[in-house]
Amino acid sequence: MALQTRKEGPGEDEARKDVIIRIRGLVTGFGRKIIHDHVDLDVYRGEVLGVVGASGAGKSVLLRTLIGLNKPREGAIEIFGKRTGYAEGSRMRALEVRWGILFQEGALFSNQTVAENIQVPLREYTSMSQELMDELAAVKIAMVGLPPDAAGKYPAELSGGMKKRAGLARALALDPELLFLDEPTSGLDPISANQFDQLIGELQASLGLTVFMVTHDLDSLSAICDRVAVLVDKTIKTGTIAEFRNDTTPWIQDYFSGPRGHAALAG
Amino acid sequence: MVSIENTAEPAAWLKLERNVLRAGGRWTIAESARLDQQLQGLDVAKAQALTIDGSRIEKLDSTGAWLLLRTARSLEAAGHRISSLEIPERYRPLIQTLDRDQPEPERTRRGPRMSSGVYRLYRIGKATMEASRQAWRMLGYLGRVTVETGEMIAAPRKNLRLAALASQVEETGISALPIVGLLAFLIGVVLAYQGADQLKRFGAEIFTINLLGVGVLREIGGLITAIIVAGRSGSAFTAHLGTMRVNQEIDAMQTMGLDTVDTLVLPRIIGLVISLPLLTFYADIMALIGGAAMCYFDLGINIPAFMRQLTEAVNVSTLMVGLIKAPVFAFVISLVGCYEGFQVERNAASVGLLTTRAVVESVFLVIVLDAAFSVMFSVLGI
Numbered sequence: 001m002a003l004q005t006r007k008e009g010p011g012e013d014e015a016r017k018d019v020i021i022r023i024r025g026l027v028t029g030f031g032r033k034i035i036h037d038h039v040d041l042d043v044y045r046g047e048v049l050g051v052v053g054a055s056g057a058g059k060s061v062l063l064r065t066l067i068g069l070n071k072p073r074e075g076a077i078e079i080f081g082k083r084t085g086y087a088e089g090s091r092m093r094a095l096e097v098r099w100g101i102l103f104q105e106g107a108l109f110s111n112q113t114v115a116e117n118i119q120v121p122l123r124e125y126t127s128m129s130q131e132l133m134d135e136l137a138a139v140k141i142a143m144v145g146l147p148p149d150a151a152g153k154y155p156a157e158l159s160g161g162m163k164k165r166a167g168l169a170r171a172l173a174l175d176p177e178l179l180f181l182d183e184p185t186s187g188l189d190p191i192s193a194n195q196f197d198q199l200i201g202e203l204q205a206s207l208g209l210t211v212f213m214v215t216h217d218l219d220s221l222s223a224i225c226d227r228v229a230v231l232v233d234k235t236i237k238t239g240t241i242a243e244f245r246n247d248t249t250p251w252i253q254d255y256f257s258g259p260r261g262h263a264a265l266a267g
Numbered sequence: 268m269v270s271i272e273n274t275a276e277p278a279a280w281l282k283l284e285r286n287v288l289r290a291g292g293r294w295t296i297a298e299s300a301r302l303d304q305q306l307q308g309l310d311v312a313k314a315q316a317l318t319i320d321g322s323r324i325e326k327l328d329s330t331g332a333w334l335l336l337r338t339a340r341s342l343e344a345a346g347h348r349i350s351s352l353e354i355p356e357r358y359r360p361l362i363q364t365l366d367r368d369q370p371e372p373e374r375t376r377r378g379p380r381m382s383s384g385v386y387r388l389y390r391i392g393k394a395t396m397e398a399s400r401q402a403w404r405m406l407g408y409l410g411r412v413t414v415e416t417g418e419m420i421a422a423p424r425k426n427l428r429l430a431a432l433a434s435q436v437e438e439t440g441i442s443a444l445p446i447v448g449l450l451a452f453l454i455g456v457v458l459a460y461q462g463a464d465q466l467k468r469f470g471a472e473i474f475t476i477n478l479l480g481v482g483v484l485r486e487i488g489g490l491i492t493a494i495i496v497a498g499r500s501g502s503a504f505t506a507h508l509g510t511m512r513v514n515q516e517i518d519a520m521q522t523m524g525l526d527t528v529d530t531l532v533l534p535r536i537i538g539l540v541i542s543l544p545l546l547t548f549y550a551d552i553m554a555l556i557g558g559a560a561m562c563y564f565d566l567g568i569n570i571p572a573f574m575r576q577l578t579e580a581v582n583v584s585t586l587m588v589g590l591i592k593a594p595v596f597a598f599v600i601s602l603v604g605c606y607e608g609f610q611v612e613r614n615a616a617s618v619g620l621l622t623t624r625a626v627v628e629s630v631f632l633v634i635v636l637d638a639a640f641s642v643m644f645s646v647l648g649i
Contacts, residue, residue, distance in 0.1 A: 126271060129300070175295065
């Protein structure tokens with residue numbers, strides 16, 4: 001099957017699936033530098049999409065644009081069928097509670113314990129009792145594979161991998177439908193990275209999440225991603241890993257067929 | 268406040284019929300607070316064997332799943348036998364995952380339980396110990412900086428970083444000119460106005476100039492400048508060095524063999540020791556201009572008359588008494604600022620806390636030292 005950058009509207013095949021994120025003609029940039037030049041992308045309900053690209057290709061910018069931290073120059077972004085990107089105030093809040101974000105370093109609030117971090121969104125958006133919040137914090141902590149005593153610890157007392165798990169627990173606090181992950185396995189040792197991949201896979205399956213994952217990690221891609229979006233030459237190509245291995249674009253060739261690519265995708 | 272809770276008609280329901288607890292609808296976080304209350308109030312005292320029938324649940328998320336699971340567990344703990352827990356097939360993995368994890372809630376930690384009187388004593392004691400330890404550590408730091416300064420003076424070309432020094436002088440001195448000038452001018456105006464107001468009653472308004480000259484040159488000019496600089500540059504030192512610590516930049520420098528006192532502290536201390544006396548002199552002049560303006564408009568004393576009276580009231584030693592304190596203030600402000608910067612722990616709150624502490628401590632020390640200088644000068648008869 002030949003790969004193509006999607007320039008036209010959704011075809012028949014895509015229309016049948018439930019589109020969670022729909023990007024059309026997105027242009028972003030800083031100053032005179034254009035990062036994304038009219039890119040289109042669809043993310044379907046229940047899939048894990050891996051976003052890869054060279055450093056500086058705009059993976060993180062794309063993520064930040066989707067979650068509203070960066071204003072797009074042109075184009076339309078719809079998440080859950082609602083336009084975002086330019087949305088502000090309560091309209092954006094209403095969307096934000098439906099997704100969870102795991103930042104690269106966890107971005108935990110340093111003056112609060114892990115349990116308190118997880119309870120921040122619960123406290124803000126619900127009226128549940130402190131007991132239930134404590135219980136849910138414990139549920140989320142167990143869910144992401146942290147030991148129970150992590151609840152009372154401060155972020156400074158946690159290792160890098162534990163911080164990421166705690167960040168994931170906080171991202172899951174409001175039971176989101178959509179999860180954004182920014183390089184979830186970077187900075188982890190291979191064993192922890194594998195465990196983290198498994199964890200995301202399990203959570204995705206049991207909670208029915210849609211996952212948008214920016215990553216560098218070829219192992220993650222082959223382990224849990226249903227589809228891959230490659231940011232190259234200011235545009236996005238999507239497809240499965242198998243499809244990309246026959247792609248002729250130099251960067252994609254190097255990425256998927258380089259020594260690391262071979263090792264990761266050998267299985 | 269935005270809420271994700273469903274405040275309209277409940278979308279999830281819960282019924283106890285004989286030995287069957289029926290649950291249905293949307294068991295999600297949006298319904299959780301209400302469901303939690305209903306489940307807490309559940310009265311199942313009579314039932315022995317129970318079935319939990321959740322087969323009519325339309326949507327279940329992890330919050331809802333936890334509520335179901337918790338109910339099942341607490342009923343079992345209360346001696347009931349749960350014969351089955353039915354939920355739609357697609358949600359089975361979710362319940363299984365939660366069940367396997369066995370979460371144990373950690374109760375929110377509370378402060379130590381003491382009567383308020385004892386607790387107050389405890390806090391006073393703790394603060395006192397902390398303050399004395401702080402003073403001890405600061406003394407140690409003063410020693411270290413002194414030794415390093417001595418080494419630098421012994422071999423100046425090797426250690427003194429001129430570029431860093433120049434940028435510190437610019438940052439703490441030249442950039443502070445507008446704010447110091449404006450505030451000193453206003454202080455001069457206020458001082459002249461109040462002085463004139465009181466002295467007029469004795470027909471001695473000309474002595475307003477004496478009050479202004481002596482007050483500004485000996486005390487106010489130096490003090491106000493030191494306090495502004497403590498708030499402006501002392502805090503900047505702490506915040507900058509503290510953030511460098513948070514980013515592990517300080518660790519990186521140490522591993523490269525760069526001495527942090529040499530590269531970070533001494534340029535700041537020497538820079539401020541150079542710029543604060545200059546700023547003080549500038550503030551003195553601005554305050555006198557402010558006072559002169561007030562005298563002109565309020566008392567009708569023209570500039571030559573003002574100058575004549577001023578030269579009678581003050582001499583060079585009055586100015587020097589004020590200026591000699593400035594390097595000492597500068598040293599204290601920059602020492603405290605840098606010291607607290609190095610105390611920052613690797614979290615955001617710590618930067619704020621220690622910056623506050625640096626400003627409070629340096630303003631406190633400046634005023635204490637000023638009082639000490641006054642006592643010393645009066646003993647020496649200056």
